[in-house]
Amino acid sequence: MKTDFSCCCSSLIPSRDTARCYLLFVLIAFYMLAGAAIFSSLERPAELQAHQLWEKRLRDFGHEHNISREDLKTLLLHYEKARTAGIRTEPGRALWDIPGAFYFVGTVVSTIGFGVTAPSTVTGKVLLVFYGLLGCSATILFFNLFLERIITLLGLLIFRCNGWKTGYRKPSVYQVTLILFVAVLLVACGAASLYSAMEGWTFLESLYFCFVAFSTVGFGDFVSGQREHHEDTWETNCLFPKSLCKQYSVAPLKNQTKKFRQVNELNSDNM
């Protein structure tokens, strides 16, 4: 693709790798714009409704008990501060006892970051930065090694299934993606049934929570294991790492398929 120009134009033509990077950036930008438009149209009506409802409730409460708007606002500001320290109207488990802190560091190193528990002391915040630096790197390595082990295992299984006929062949990315996808679905459905039973969410909400947690997005609108039952937290906590690994593995594999498609596009452009 690089031709020899006598002028300096040749340095402006990007290499294939850089072009791929730019192309991907542009595609993602379009994807985000389209997503923004769709979400906006889906959610905006509900938001306006929620605003109206809250205004009405605020007004009614103030009138009914003869409380000034200012005082209500002050109370709510205090409550907002209390929420960041973890207080809720429903009595919930303690946030910073050892199991709670363990859940917290789990959300940190996996980069899920629900936000239900977040450090409020200055020392805690400083410690978080250094702790997270090492912990997140180790966990990224863990997920990568997990992916590697899975691919090796799958390759071996496929090899055995073929009856040792054709000699060892590396698994195709599509095979691995499909198998991982099915595995993730199974784990998500299993987890969702557990959560909907324990947390009182609907099955769809539990699936949504599974997706949000396992993809490490971690909004924090739904968080498991926050009620006061202590028996179920261990099961839910154990389910997490396995499903995380699976989810984290699916994404890079999808990358590969995307990457190859892009390379093919660029290749066909070159020809």
Place this chain on the structure above:
Amino acid sequence: MACRSGCCCGSGPINEDNARFLLLALFIVIYLLCGAAVFSALEQPKEREAKERWTQRFEHFSQKYNLSKKDLNNFLRNYEEANVAGIRVDTIRPRWDFTGAFYFVGTVVSTIGFGMTTPATIGGKVFLMFYGLLGCAATILFFNLFLERVITVIAVVLKSCHERRYNKAVLPQNGRRVSEGNKSGGAGGSGGGKGEDLAGWKPSVYCVMLILGAAAILVSCCASLMYSAAEGWGYLDSLYFCFVAFSTIGFGDMVSSQRVVYEGHATAAYRLGNFFFILTGVCCIYSLFNVISIVIKQVLNWLLRRLEAPCRCCFPRRGHHPHRHPRRNVVAPGHLRARRDPSIETDAINESETDTGRRMSGEMISMRDFLAANKVNLAIMQKQLSEMAIGHPRQSGSSSRQNGFSGGVGALGIMNNRLAETSVDR
């Protein structure tokens, strides 16, 4: 495989990759437990304080206005519902207008997930699951490609610095070139042409880590200046926010760019700056994490070697690793054949990363590393092999560098050569 007593043969039947995986899992669990203990000790007092303070205020308020606790709780529950829909006491920007939705989508695909905006409708939740699957994968690919590009750029820059230093040492004294060449730099002891010695040179992991770390700190500091000016946070709080956002943890306790208007008519500029800084910051920190994970992997390899050393006598490993035995300068055909049979369990084809941890200077080059890392064709390979047979330690310097990058970095690097579509020899 029976073992004599007196050596730790726990790793006997486990192959090295599994051992490394399990060792890492163990360390992470220990790290989590220690972290839990420390954070708990730091934060629990404050939690108790906050609870007491709130209980007091609650009591005070319900007494002052003669409200039943139930009524007040109901009111607060309503407020919680409103919170989930994105309402706060102070007026903030709309959640779901186009720019708000764009911010939301950004937090989804980058997996930061602050949580200040979350879909409330069922349609939105279902759409999110499918949208996120593709979006997150594409963005992870983007970060990985960015990481690759950054490492390439750093490698090019460092290499040209290296070359310049090497040239300065060698060229002025043409007469004594050979002996100079032997003394200069660690790039290789040969007196060969400048290009040849540095052909396979790759930057060291530690160098790249330092550079990325410096870049991350620079970006964070600049971003914190902007945030503390615009949002009114303290500088330390802004740094904390930067770390939480750029590492994609995204607690949501602090979120930037939530006000309707910022002073000085800088709203649009600030929102753009916010987007730009988060993008750059996430790329830098993601790259930094991946590079640190390479260092951690090398530490694990080193540990495994130390643990296995006493056991080496006990069992002949299936994983053969001939470079543990006395070095040889020639690539013997027997070795090649043994290595070429893919030992599925020990994953012999793909250990370029771990091999650099084990190779010492003056080492022979393995065929598979050539194929995997350099995609060299047969003619060039034969040329290099013949040079080595003459005893010309041409590549010794470059291959002796424990840089950890030869297999590629990150998730893409892991899959390099492991799948049918990513292998050199299809």
